[in-house]
Amino acid sequence: MHGKYNQLQSETGSDTALGLNGPSDAPDDSNDWEQDDRPREACGVVGIYSPGNDVARATFFGLFALQHRGQESAGMATSTGNEISLHARMGLISQVFKEEDLAELRGHLAIGHTRYSTMGGSKQHNAQPLIVDGPRGRIAVGHNGNVINAGELRTELSELWGITFDRTSDTEVIAEMFARAPGRDWFEVAWYAMRRLKGAYSLVIMSKDELIAVRDPLGIRPLCLGKLNGGYVVASETAALDNIGATFVRELQNGETIVVNKDGIQSKIWPAARKTHSMCIFEQIYFARPDSVLNGQLAYDSRRRMGAELYKESAVDADLVIGIPDSSIPHAIGYANASGIPYGEGIIRNRYVGRTFIAPDQRMREVGVQMKFNAMRSIIEGKRIIVVDDSIVRSTTTVRVIGMLKKAGAKEIHVRVAAPAVISTCHFGVDMATMAELIAANKTVDEIRDHIGADSLSYLSVDGLKRAVDVEDDSYCKGCFTGRYPIPVQLEMDKLALEPASV
Numbered sequence: 001m002h003g004k005y006n007q008l009q010s011e012t013g014s015d016t017a018l019g020l021n022g023p024s025d026a027p028d029d030s031n032d033w034e035q036d037d038r039p040r041e042a043c044g045v046v047g048i049y050s051p052g053n054d055v056a057r058a059t060f061f062g063l064f065a066l067q068h069r070g071q072e073s074a075g076m077a078t079s080t081g082n083e084i085s086l087h088a089r090m091g092l093i094s095q096v097f098k099e100e101d102l103a104e105l106r107g108h109l110a111i112g113h114t115r116y117s118t119m120g121g122s123k124q125h126n127a128q129p130l131i132v133d134g135p136r137g138r139i140a141v142g143h144n145g146n147v148i149n150a151g152e153l154r155t156e157l158s159e160l161w162g163i164t165f166d167r168t169s170d171t172e173v174i175a176e177m178f179a180r181a182p183g184r185d186w187f188e189v190a191w192y193a194m195r196r197l198k199g200a201y202s203l204v205i206m207s208k209d210e211l212i213a214v215r216d217p218l219g220i221r222p223l224c225l226g227k228l229n230g231g232y233v234v235a236s237e238t239a240a241l242d243n244i245g246a247t248f249v250r251e252l253q254n255g256e257t258i259v260v261n262k263d264g265i266q267s268k269i270w271p272a273a274r275k276t277h278s279m280c281i282f283e284q285i286y287f288a289r290p291d292s293v294l295n296g297q298l299a300y301d302s303r304r305r306m307g308a309e310l311y312k313e314s315a316v317d318a319d320l321v322i323g324i325p326d327s328s329i330p331h332a333i334g335y336a337n338a339s340g341i342p343y344g345e346g347i348i349r350n351r352y353v354g355r356t357f358i359a360p361d362q363r364m365r366e367v368g369v370q371m372k373f374n375a376m377r378s379i380i381e382g383k384r385i386i387v388v389d390d391s392i393v394r395s396t397t398t399v400r401v402i403g404m405l406k407k408a409g410a411k412e413i414h415v416r417v418a419a420p421a422v423i424s425t426c427h428f429g430v431d432m433a434t435m436a437e438l439i440a441a442n443k444t445v446d447e448i449r450d451h452i453g454a455d456s457l458s459y460l461s462v463d464g465l466k467r468a469v470d471v472e473d474d475s476y477c478k479g480c481f482t483g484r485y486p487i488p489v490q491l492e493m494d495k496l497a498l499e500p501a502s503v
């Protein structure tokens with residue numbers, strides 16, 4: 001059974017047949033009125049090898065559990081053992097895959113990807129998995145993270161192997177490297193890549209008959225292993241395993257490569273990998289689902305502990321603790337439990353306001369955040385409110401929420417942020433803002449308090465965050481809070497650096 005990739009590829013011999021460079025690119029972010037100033041995660045990945053079972057549907061539902069990690073495009077590659085089929089498009093997972101698409105994606109081997117771009121534009125040709133051909137055959141690659149030396153490697157590989165790069169993401173550099181790098185097996189190939197790639201990369205890769213999973217030597221982005229129907233699953237988060245009924249086995253270690261094929265599963269760690277991980281601490285604060293386990297800790301529990309630490313550091317007398325829904329609710333519950341001040345839902349979020357391509361008119365823009373949040377006057381009016389937020393990046397959402405609470409009659413508003421101030425940008429797969437846009441990089445805490453219109457403002461300290469996550473483990477990347485990163489970085493990076501000047 002031929003999938004779309006093979007059918008169209010054989011008919012035309014060109015990726016254009018997939019629409020990869022065609023006019024079907026979705027509108028860009030300029031119409032995305034809904035985006036707020038939360039940092040945005042790069043991607044989610046899933047890979048399944050389950051002999052005797054068609055795995056496209058399980059891969060779809062695994063991806064569905066990871067939709068929060070990227071909403072620009074999604075895709076899946078599958079194999080029966082003979083050839084790779086591909087379906088990748090712009091849009092949400094539920095928009096990208098229809099029943100008939102899944103019916104064509106046959107085979108016991110699959111990788112899936114959901115993308116938010118951190119390097120390379122939000123274009124169909126950068127939708128993943130990417131397929132490339134090399135001496136060891138065709139492979140498909142899905143990537144979560146950001147390779148900071150992709151530009152240099154692109155030039156180097158073009159000269160070394162005569163490659164013409166026709167997409168504009170760092171993932172294409174990774175894919176070409178895995179397709180062509182010297183090595184007797186996938187472990188040697190991965191180690192060749194690990195010696196050269198700098199930055200964050202949790203990868204799912206497939207050949208026509210093998211599943212390969214790789215976590216970078218710093219372990220910046222999460223990746224976990226599970227068992228399913230006599231086979232194996234790898235996914236960005238444990239919540240994806242839960243969603244498809246897989247049993248969690250363990251998280252991959254930094255520098256680890258796993259190969260699953262007809263002979264079973266094998267794993268090796270790159271000998272030069274650091275002994276300790278540098279996982280992104282923002283995964284614990286905000287990115288990962290609260291029901292995912294990261295570095296052995298349920299993110300929901302870590303977030304409640306952040307709220308409790310925040311109370312210890314910045315107690316204030318008040319009548320009610322609320323969280324900015326949905327992501328700050330565990331932190332707010334932790335603060336309320338530690339303080340003894342009642343927790344309540346003062347703001348309701350419209351959970352069905354997702355990404356839309358219908359732009360509001362000017363009058364609606366002025367209504368702004370009310371389309372997403374609504375404050376309940378009878379809960380708020382006349383009360384001293386502690387508003388717990390999980391992060392402030394630019395502050396636009398915080399300003400609107402405080403305005404809404406004031407309008408609903410709050411007597412006092414005390415903002416407590418369950419993370420340290422974001423003073424520097426991310427280089428490892430998170431799109432935050434530029435240094436000029438980061439409010440805490442440019443204003444003092446008092447200035448920010450005045451800017452957002454709160455009666456008081458406090459952030460969790462870096463030490464408080466470390467205590468909340470794990471007292472024993474201080475190896476997490478905390479670069480956006482400290483300006484110190486696990487590896488040297490160039491302070492401002494352009495996510496479109498690999499785009500041609502005319503694009």
Ligand code: SF4
Nearest residue numbers: 280281426477479480
């Ligand atoms: S800089 Fe911040 S967001 Fe980026 S990986 Fe490090 S902790 Fe995470």
